[in-house]
Amino acid sequence: MQCPNGCGEPMKQLRVERLVHDGEGQPLVMVNLLMNVCWECGQESMPLESARAVEGALRGEMASTRQFVAPMYEMA
Numbered sequence: 657m658q659c660p661n662g663c664g665e666p667m668k669q670l671r672v673e674r675l676v677h678d679g680e681g682q683p684l685v686m687v688n689l690l691m692n693v694c695w696e697c698g699q700e701s702m703p704l705e706s707a708r709a710v711e712g713a714l715r716g717e718m719a720s721t722r723q724f725v726a727p728m729y730e731m732a
């Protein structure tokens with residue numbers, strides 16, 4: 657896949673972790689999410705299968721494999 661910014665190098669497929677939010681603002685962590693990334697300019701694009709996986713998770717069609725709980729820190 658070519659970079660939409662017209663870079664010479666084709667985009668590389670990378671598996672990443674991504675935090676997404678559902679309609680109520682609840683965070684979900686997607687692990688091993690496939691993304692196309694441009695090595696030259698850093699542009700990312702989400703392949704259709706990844707978009708479907710995120711939609712499925714947001715709709716509750718996927719079972720979560722792990723629970724993720726992170727501490728939060730607020731600057732005074």
Ligand SMILES: [Zn+2]
Binds near residue numbers: 662663698
């Ligand atoms: Zn690029």
